[in-house]
Amino acid sequence: MASMFEEFEIHSLSAPLFTLGGHPVAFTNSTLFMLLAIVASTCLMVVAMRPQALVPGRWQMVAETFYNMIASMVESTAGEKAKPFFPLIFSIFIFILFCNLLGLIPGSLAVTSHIVINFAIAIGLFLIIIIAGFVNQGWHFLQIFAPPGVPVPILLFLVPIELFSFLVRPFSLSVRLFANMLAGHILLGVFAGMTISLLAAGWFLKPLGVLPLVANIAITGFEFFVAFLQAYIYAILAAVYLRDAVESH
16 A cells, blocks of 8 residues: 555545435445444344354354343443333444454555544434433433532533533533544554565564564554454443433432
């Protein structure tokens, strides 16, 4: 590649399908890998659970582990009342996980390294949280910004701070995932470039090419852990924020 940032570029894979606000909308590599993530995660949960064996096989065990882990996390973090939202949190987790994993395939696109994708997920999540908050609590939901019993002079400072803290949550969710995935892929590109440069140098530098190669292998293994960790962090923070919508204040 001409640049390590080339792997983050979005390319059209088809002619424009339609126009939106005067801008052509086409099927892109970003759309492709998001669809692949949806298909892969659906296959894992549907195909792996189809046998419904009493003694689970390898893939059924993986699917059940993910399911039980997120179910337990939602219950312990957001409470019993958040159980109806478990499918939402689990879908976010499994989608981000597979997007992260697919991004580790050479020549693929790391969808979650684009902040706009992460922000779209976060905005959808927070719209659901706000709607659920008003449905469950009515206007009492606004007490997350102005807790009862707080003196008015303090409320003048507290309300703007709490409002800002609530509104910044989608940005913090998006930036955290974006920064971690982008940094990891850039680090992989840097060490890969160092390996190629040293191997292309003189004979006395070629043996040194093993060092960045070994580092790249180690970082790749670590990135698999980061792919899972970032998906879990996104899900657990979503559950934490969901608690405000399902619990009375």
